[in-house]
Amino acid sequence: MAKLIVSDLDxxxxxxxxxxxxxxxxxxGVIGNDNRIVAALPTIKYVTENGGKAILFSHLGRxxxxxxxxxxSLRPVAERLADxxxxxxxxxxxxxxxxxxxxxxxLKDGDVLLVENTRFEDLDGKKESGNDPELGKYWASLGDLxxxxxxxxxxxxxxxxxxxxxxxxxxxxGFLLEKEIKFLGEAVxxxxxxxxxxxxxxxxxxxIGVINHLLGKADKVIVGGGMTYTFYAAxxxxxxxxxxxxxKIELAKELLEKAGDKLVLPIDNVVAEKFDNDVPNxxxxxxxxxxxxxxxxxxxxxxxxxxxxxxxKTVVWNGPMGVFELSNYANGTLEVGKFLGDLKDATxxxxxxxxxxxxxxxGVADKLTHISTGGGASLEYLEGKTLPGIAAVSDK
Ligand SMILES: Nc1ncnc2c1ncn2[C@@H]1O[C@H](COP(=O)(O)OP(=O)(O)O)[C@@H](O)[C@H]1O
Ligand SMILES: O=C(OP(=O)(O)O)[C@H](O)COP(=O)(O)O
Ligand SMILES: [Mg+2]
Numbered sequence: 001m002a003k004l005i006v007s008d009l010d011x012x013x014x015x016x017x018x019x020x021x022x023x024x025x026x027x028x029g030v031i032g033n034d035n036r037i038v039a040a041l042p043t044i045k046y047v048t049e050n051g052g053k054a055i056l057f058s059h060l061g062r063x064x065x066x067x068x069x070x071x072x073s074l075r076p077v078a079e080r081l082a083d084x085x086x087x088x089x090x091x092x093x094x095x096x097x098x099x100x101x102x103x104x105x106x107l108k109d110g111d112v113l114l115v116e117n118t119r120f121e122d123l124d125g126k127k128e129s130g131n132d133p134e135l136g137k138y139w140a141s142l143g144d145l146x147x148x149x150x151x152x153x154x155x156x157x158x159x160x161x162x163x164x165x166x167x168x169x170x171x172x173x174g175f176l177l178e179k180e181i182k183f184l185g186e187a188v189x190x191x192x193x194x195x196x197x198x199x200x201x202x203x204x205x206x207x208i209g210v211i212n213h214l215l216g217k218a219d220k221v222i223v224g225g226g227m228t229y230t231f232y233a234a235x236x237x238x239x240x241x242x243x244x245x246x247x248k249i250e251l252a253k254e255l256l257e258k259a260g261d262k263l264v265l266p267i268d269n270v271v272a273e274k275f276d277n278d279v280p281n282x283x284x285x286x287x288x289x290x291x292x293x294x295x296x297x298x299x300x301x302x303x304x305x306x307x308x309x310x311x312x313k314t315v316v317w318n319g320p321m322g323v324f325e326l327s328n329y330a331n332g333t334l335e336v337g338k339f340l341g342d343l344k345d346a347t348x349x350x351x352x353x354x355x356x357x358x359x360x361x362x363g364v365a366d367k368l369t370h371i372s373t374g375g376g377a378s379l380e381y382l383e384g385k386t387l388p389g390i391a392a393v394s395d396k
Contacts, residue, residue, distance in 0.1 A: 002175045002395065003172075003178070003181075003390075003392045003393045003394070003395060003396045004048065004170060004171070004172040004173065004393060004395065004396050005040065005172055005173055005174075005175070005176065005178055005254075005396075006043055006046055006147045006149075006172045006173065006174050006267075007046065007175075008172060008396065009145055009147070009172055011046075011047050011050045011051065011052030011341075012050060012051040012052065012109070013051055013052070013053075013055045013109050014052050014053065014143075014144040014145050015052075015055060015104060015107070015142060015143040015144045015145070016047045016052040016053060016054055016055065016144070016145045016146075016147060017055050017057065017139065017140070017142065017143035017145065017147070017304070018043060018044065018047065018054055018055065018056050018057070018103075018146075018147045018148075018149055018174065019056075019057050019058070019146075019148045019149065019150045019152045019153070019160050019161045019166055019389075020034055020036075020040040020043075020044075020056050020057070020058050020149050020150050020174075021040075021058060021059075021061055021149075021151065021152035021373060021374075022036055022037055022040070022056075022060060022074060022077045022081075022114075022267045022283055023036065023058065023060050023061065023152060023153070023204075023353055024036050024037065024060070024077065024323070024353065024357075025061070025262050025354060025357050026060065026061070026071075026072070026076065026077075028071075028263075029071075029073075029075075029076050029197060030076070031076055031077065031080055032325070032357055032361075033353075033356065033357035033360060033361065034080055034084070034089070035354060035356045035357065035360060035371070035373065036152060036356075036373050037077065037081055037082060037084060038084060038172070039081055039176050040149055040176055040353055040372050041062075041084060041085070042175040042176070042284075043149045043166075043174035043175045043176060044056070044085070044112060045053040046175065046263070046374045047122065047147070048085075048110045048111070048112060049110070049233050050098075051109040051110060052109070052110075053104075053108070053109060053110070053111050053113070054111070054112045054113070054129060054147075055104060055107075055113050055115065055142065055143055056081075056112065056114045056115065056266060056307070057115050057118050057160040057164075058059055058074065058077070058114075058117070058118065058150065058153075058160075059117055059118045059119040059128065059137065059153065059158070060072045060073075060074055060117045060119070060161070061117075061119070062079070062119065063117065063122045063123060064122075064123075065118055065123075066123070068264055069117075069120055069123070070219060071163075071236065072117055072119075073093065073116065074091070074115075074116055074117045075091050075093065077114065078090075078091035078094070079091075079113070081114065082112075085112065087112070088112075089112045089113070090103055090107070090111065090112070090113040091112070091113075091114050091116075092114070092115055092116060093116050094115075094116055095115060095116050095118060095120050095121050095128075096135075096138060096139075096300075097122075100115060100142070100248065101142070104142055104143075105112070108202075111214065112207060112252045113169075113256065116155065118159070118160045120157070121159070122133060123138045127159060128158050128159050128160060128227065129156065129158055130159075131157045131159050131162055131163045132159050132163070132367040133163065135137070135159040135163060136159040136162070136163020136164050136166060137163070137167045138161075138165055138169035139159065139160060139163065139164050140163070140164045140167030140168050141167075144173070145168070145170075145171070146168040146170075146171045147166055147171070147172045147173070147174050148161050148165060148172070148173060148174060148177060148389055148390075148392060148393055149169060149173070149175070149177050149268045150172025150174055150177070150226055150370070150389060151177045151180040151181075151373050151374045151377055151389075152374040152375070152376075152377050153374075153377065153389055154177070154354060154377045154387040154388070154389030155374075155376050155377045155380040155382075155385070155387050155388070155389070155392050156275065156372065157389075158220075158388065158389075159387040161388070161392060162388050162389065163257045163318070165260075165392035170238055170394045171393050172393065172394065173390075173393045175377075176373065177389075177393070180343060180372055180373065180374060180378070181381070181390065182351060182375075183370050183372070184232060184349070184372065184378055184381050184382065185381075187314070187347055187349055187369075187370065188314070188316065188382050191217075191314040191347070192313035192314050192347065193219055193312075193313060193314070194219040194220070194311055194312045194314075195217065195218045195219050195312070195314040195315075195316075196218060196219060196220045196221075196222060196308060196309055196312040196314070196315050196316075197214045197217075197220075197221045197222070197314070197315075197316045197317075198221075198222040198224065198305075198315065198316070198317040198318070198336065199211060199214070199221065199222070199223055199224075199225075199227055199317075199318055199319055199354075199379075200224040200225025200226065200227050200228075200244060200318070200319030200320050200321050200322075200333075201225050201226060201227060201318065201319025201320055201352065201354060201355070201375065202225070202226040202319070202354075203249060203319075203375070203376065204226060204227055204230055204243065204245040205245045205247065206320070206374060206376055207227070207319070207379060208227065208230065208245070208248050208251060208252065208255075209251070210380070210382075210383055211223070211255050211259075211263070212255060212258070213382075213383045213384075214382075214383075215255070215258060215259050215262055215263070217382075218262075218316075219262070219350040220262055220264055220308050221259065221262060221263050221264065221303050222264045222265075222308060222309075223264065223265050223266075224264060224266055224297050224301070224305070224319075224321040224322075224332060224336075225297075225319050225320050225321050225332075225333075226242075226319075227319060228242075228265060228266050228269075228294065228297070228391075229242035229243055229288070229294060230243075230244050230245050230248050230249060230252045231252045231255075231263075231265055231310065232265070232288075233246075233249050233250035233252070234249050234250075234253040235256065235265075236295065237287055237288075238287035238288055238289075238290075238291055239288050239289060239294070240271065240288035240289055240292040240293055240294070241291065241292065241293040242269075242288055242293045243292040243293070245316060247356040248369065251291050255315050255343040264304065264305065264308050266297040266298065266301035266304075267285060267286070267298075267300050267301050267304060268283055268284065268285040268286075268293075268297070268298030268299065268300045268301050269283070269284060269288060269294035269296065269297055269298050269301070269395040270282070270283055270294070270295055270296040270298055270322065270329055270331070270332075271284050271288055271289065271292040271293060271294050271295065271327075272292065272295055273291055273292055273293075274291065274293075275293065275295065275323070275326075276326070277326040277327060277328050277329075280295045281295070281328055281329075281352045283298040283299065283315070284298075284299065285298070295322055295323045295326070295328075296322025296323065296324075296327040296328075296329035296330070296333075297321045297322060297332035298332075301332065302331070302336070304337045305335075305336060305339075306335075306336075309336075309340070309343065310343075312343060312346055312351075313345065313346050313347070314346065314347045314348075314381060315327075315340055315343070315346060315347070315348045315349065316349045316351070316378075317336070317340065317348070317349065317350045317351070317373045318351045318352045318355055318376075318378065318379055319354075319355060319375065320333045320354055320355055320358045321333040321336055324358045324361070324362070328351055330358075330362065333358050333359075334364070335363065337350075337358070337359045337362055337364035337365075337368075338362075338364050340363045340364070340367075341366075341367030341368060342367070344367075347369045347370075348368045348369045348370075349369060349370045349371075349372060350368055350370075350371055350372065350376075351372035351373075351374050351375050351377075351378035352364075352372070352374070352375025352376075352378070353372075353373070353375060354375070355375060356371050356372075356373065359371065377389075
């Protein structure tokens, strides 16, 4: 059944709570890529242009200590949003309490307010990411209507998406959520073959399980980026200080056994002694030497990946092939991105906050068929899972 959409709501003079995914790459308070903010603009503008008061919620990064709170405030995002909207955005540096409630009561029709990083609540017993019932109820009490537009977070059951929705009479989807579901559904319900999936990035424990499903659906699964070295460990290849998820080595062994030659791993890597652009690096085949970490896939791996990809008619890609944020380790991601852009008659889909940043930063985004704001979310959607953030939206 079709979902209720924000445009089905009468938002005039209403306090409209909107869950967005503003989990953008950010370093020292500087936003690396604003694609996720841009992608949320249609819903925010719809609400404000129709006389609603937009009250925005998002997480940013993962909050495990007080120190993380200093690095991961949403204030810079509020400033960028104000620039993009061309109007002021009230930023509230709190996730609850009088300061937030007063700021909301002062909003006029058409105003926009951004609440501080919802995961600040995680320091107190994972209240946001554990979907604490009291927190969802409290946030819901701050508004009249709820719109979920956070596709990138749809695979999470948080107080700010599922929690708020379950305390409102109805919850609507925003335009971004609607667009993502439509596109991903059409592209992968019956994908044209050869279908190649590419999985990289750093969220190994979150995403390695998806490979099991992808093996059943794709003709080849290319693994690169930080995902690689847990598989290397499973194969007995030395990994030095490379990223590894020890708890997932057994799973990696099972996947390797099941996959046979369907799973394609890098054969060489760019390694360095530090996670740093200003130290020497070198390309090594096979074992990563002690004291070194692998930060990009090497040229022979790129050639191998291109050979696997050359006839593909559908490609789904999540997770950069290396630490593309540092120029010395961007080549693998750049080469794969360029190659996808030049594929003939192929549907090429890239998903993820960082993967999107990578293809935009490296200038190859325009030649791809679809850029999805969700990494983990698009993978789980493709897996056919019911995403809690989507399930929480009401039917029409
Ligand atoms: N070899 C590697 N070692 C450590 N981190 C890596 C490696 N390769 C890629 N990464 C990191 O993975 C991050 C993105 O991972 P992830 O969040 O899973 O992707 P996405 O946001 O596209 O879904 C990037 O910040 C990138 O630097
Ligand atoms: O950036 C996100 O996912 P992605 O890195 O898979 O694209 C989402 O905002 C979810 O973040 P989370 O993986 O910390 O829950
Ligand atoms: Mg990411």
